[in-house]
Amino acid sequence: MPENPMKEWFLKVPWGKLAMLSWGDPSLPPTLLVHGFMDTAATFIPLVDVMPATFHYVTFDLPDVLQALHLIKEFLIKVQGRDVPIVQKRKQERAGKDDLQLEPGTFLAARVGRAFSAGPEADGVTPAAAVCSNLSDAGASVIGQSSAIGAGAAVLDIVGAGHGHSDTMPGPPISPLHLVEAIRQIVDQLQWDTVSCVAHSMGYLICAYYNAVYPGRIRRLVSLAGAISIQLHGLVELPKDWFDISIASYYRRYFQPPAPLTYTYKKAVESLARARDVSEADATILASRCLKSVDGEFRFTWDVKAKKIYVPPIAEDILYSILSTPTPTLCLVPTEDKTPITFYDCHVNMLAKLTNERYVFVSVPGGHSVHLTNPEFIVPQIVKFFNEDVKSKL
Template sequence: MLRVICSRVFVDFRRTMASVGKYVGTTKRGLTKEFSVPVPWGEIAGKTWGDEKNPPIICLHGWLDNCNTFDKLIPLLPQDFYYVTFDVPGHGLSSHFPKGSFYFTAAYSSVLKRVIDHFKYDNVSLMGHSMGANIATYFGAIYPEIVSRIIAIDTAGIWFRQKEDLITGLRSCIDTHLAFETAEPRPEKEYTYEQAKGRLRAANKNLNDESVEILLERGMRELDNGNFIFRRDIRHLFKDPLERGFETSLTIAEGLKADIFFVWAKKGLYKIIKERYPDIAEVHKAFQKNTKSFSYVEIAGNHHLHLCTPEESAKHITEFLRNHPVQKEGENGNGSNL
C-alpha cells in the first residue's frame, strides 16, 4: 500500500511541478530525509527513503551524477526496505576531496565504509549505476561478509585498464593533476538555469528534460546574482590513477560472494564495453563461479534507463530482491525474509 501511495504522490507531484516549471526535490516533498556524515575533509551528504527499521539498500550514483539519480526508481521498488543514497565526494552536496588528492575506486570504497559505519550496519545490499555499480562490486569483494546483494545497473562491474594503456594512463593522471594545481585559478563559469539545463543535456544526450532537472537540483549552486555554477569537482574529468590490469580485476572478482544482478540497457554503456573489452567476459565468469548467484537482464533503454525510463528496471529489480531474500531479525528473535 505504501508503495502505491508513494508512486501516486510522485506522479501527482511531477504533474503539478510541470505546470509551474520548476523542480522541487524529494526531500522538500517529504518523501526523503537528508543526512550528513562528518569526514576529515568535510561531509558526505545524502538522503534516505522509508523506515530506518527496514533492511538497508545503499545506492551509489554514476560519474558526474548525484544521488538524485534514483529519484524515479526508488518509489517503484518495494517499500519494505530502507534506501540510503549519498553523493560521492566531488558530486552533489558532498565535499570535494582535498587538493592534492585523487578520485578513484579504493577511495570511494573507503567513503562507502564510512557511510555504513555511520549507520552501524553489519549487513547491506548495494545498488549502483555505472561508476556506482563498479564501487559496489569492488567493495563487495573487499568486505564480502557485509554485502549480501548487489544490483549493478548498466556497467561491467569490475573495471580495468588495458595492459598497453596502464603506464600511459597513470602518467597522464599525475601530469594532469599537477598541472591543474599549479595553473592560474579560473572562476567557475556561471549559467542561467536554462543555460545549465542546456549544458547538461548537451553533455549527456541520454538524459531528457525531466531527468536533467532532477540532477541539477543537487548538481548546482545558486549565486547571489541569481546565476548558477555546477557543484562537481572538475578533477572528475581527469584520468583516475587506475593501476588495475586484467589479472588484478579477476582476483577482485573472485572475492565477491554476494548475489549479484546486472541490469543492462540495449542502447547503454555495457554494450560498448563488451565490444571494446572482450576480456570482460572472463571477469563475469569469475562472478558466476564465486558469487552466491549471478544473473542479468538486458532491457530497452539507454545508459540512464533507471532515471529516464525506470518502470522496466524496477520490475526486474523487485523480482531479484524477492527471489534473493536476506534475513530480517524481529524483536522476538525470529527472522523474516526480505
Template sequence: MEYSVTEIKVPVPWGHIAVKTWGNPDDPPIFCFHGILDNAGAFDRLIALLPKTFYYIAVDLPGHGRSSHFPAHLPVYTTNYILAYKALKEYFKLEKFTIMGHSYGGQIGFMYSQMYPQHVERLVLLDAIIPITVPTSWFIDHLKDKLEMHCEIESKLASRQPPTYTYAEALNRVQFSRNWGTICEDAAKCLLNRAIEPVGGSDGKFRFTIDQRLKNIINPTVDLRYVVEAYKTSPVCCPTLIILSKQSVLNKNFGRLTKSFGKNVVFKLVDGNHDVHNDKPELVAPLVEKFLLCKRHKL
C-alpha cells in the first residue's frame, strides 16, 4: 500500500507553516517535529518504514524549510514555537494526537506535553529530552552573548548578500557540516529538497532558506535543578518513548532528570549519532512501531 502524500500551507499571523502529510486524515494523527536547522524531510526515510495506519503530519517549523520566518529583527525564543504547535493543533482540529520530535522539535514537544497534557496521547522523543539548561553561574554571560550574537547576525544580514552554492556544494554542506556528525547522502538529500531555493539570474545556483537567527536560539534560561522541580510539579503524563543514540551527549548529562521520570517513560539506546532516525531509520523504526501499536502501556 502506497502513502498518500500531501503538501499543505497552514496560515499563521506571520505567514504560513509548511506541512507534509502522509496517509489518511481519518487515521490517528502524529505530529512530526524536526531538529534545529533541519526540516520535515528529516522524517521521510523513517515514516516510510512505520505503520501505514497513522496520519503523519511532518512540519517545517517556522524559519525552516518552506515555512515563513518569524517576524524580522527580534531574537527567536524557544517559547515562540509553542505558538506554532498550538496553531497546528487548531488548524487540523485535533483534540488528541501523538508528538514525535527529534532534538529541538522533541524538546519543544516535551514542554508542550507538560503545558497541555490533555491533548498529547503519546510522546516519542528522538535523541531529545529537554531544552539545554544554563547553570546559574553562567546566566548573565550566557544572555549577554546571545544578545550580542543577535546584533552581529542582524548586521551581517543588512550588509551582505546570502551566499550561493551549486547543488553539489549545498548537498556537501548538509551532509558533512553538521554539529553532531555526518549523515549518509540519501538522508542529506531528504533535507536538502526542502532547504534550498534557486537563485534568479544565476546558472544553477541555490541559496539556503533557513532563518539565520536560528543559529542563535534563546532557550528558557533556567538551570537543571529548576527543570527537575518543574517536572515533578508538571510531569509528562502520557506514555513516552525516548530513543537515544549511543553517541549522544544526553546519555551522560541528564541523569538527574531521568531519575525523576515515572513508569510511563521507556528508554531505548541505538547505535548511531544524533541523526540516527534519518541516517539509519531501520534501527529506529522497529522501536517506534512497537510503541505506537502497543494498546496497553504500563503507567
C-alpha cells in the first residue's frame, strides 16, 4: 500500500498516551492491528504495505510496565502525619522493619487512578483508609479488608489506570485483561461503531476479552498465530505452578530486577532476530520502536520485569464462554510456528470446542511472525475474510 504513507501520532488516555501508527483514509472501514507479548506496532508495517488501500489501518504500542515503579511511587498515604510512598512502606514490611503503622488517613496523591468506595461513603468527616490493591485484583480484593478495618472508616481502593513509545499503565503485574482498556480507549475516541481486528499471538486474547465485554463492536477478528496463546490458561489446573509463574517469579524480578543490558546496535538486532526467529532485516523493523540509545550503546525499552506476564486464572468453561462469541473469527495457524505448546490438552481441547462455521482455522506457511516475514502468504486469506458474508448468530 505504498500510496498511503504511514502516520505516527499519539492518543491521549487517562494514564498518559498511546503511540499510534495509521495508514489510509479515516473515512474507510477501520481495521485495528494488535500486537502480542514483548512486541511493538512496527511488527505490522510489512503486512500493511501489501494490504489493499480499501481500509483504514490503525495500530499502537501496547502499554507495558516500563515505568510502573516510577508511577507507583507517586501513590502517597498518610501515615503518622507523614506522606509516605506506598513503595517505601512495602519495602519496610518485607524487611521486617515496618515501624510505619497504617492509620486511617487520607489518600493524598495519585496522578493516575480511580477510587472505588468499599465501605461508608466518604463524607469529609468519616476517616478514610487507603487500601491499595494489585491492579490485577480489579478492586475486588479489598472487600474482605474493608470488613476487617471496620465500619468507622470509608475504605477507598485505589486502582491505577509503555511496549514501544506508549506510556505504561501503573500497577504491575499487567495481564491481557488490563490491556483491554487500551482497545476501548481507541475504539471510543475514534468513534468507531464497529471495527475489524487483526491480532497477533497474545494480542488475540486481548481482542477476545474486549469482544466479550463489548459485544458487537468487533465486526471480524483475525487471529495471527493467536490460537497458541490459549494454552496459557492451562496453568489454572496447576495452582502451584500458576502461582510460581504468574506471581512469584514476577515479583522476584520486580523487587530484585536484574541489571538492564546494553548492546551495540548490531548485537541488539541479532538478539531480537534470535528471540523472534526472524531475519536481521525483519528484526531491524522491530528495533525501530523498541531500542533507545544509552551512552553510545542501545537498550531495549521494555522492562525486563515485563518478561513475566500475569496469566489470569480463568477456568476452561469460562474461557470457552469468552472466546465463543458470535463474532466471525479466522484463526491463521502458521505451519512452521516453533512456539512450544506446554499445556497441550488445554490447547487442543479448546480449539476443538471452538471450531464451527463462525470460528474457522486455516493453516498457512510460515513461522510465528509470518505477518512480518512473509505477509504475502496471509493477505489473500485476510482480505477474503473481511469481504465475505460470514454467518453470525444473533
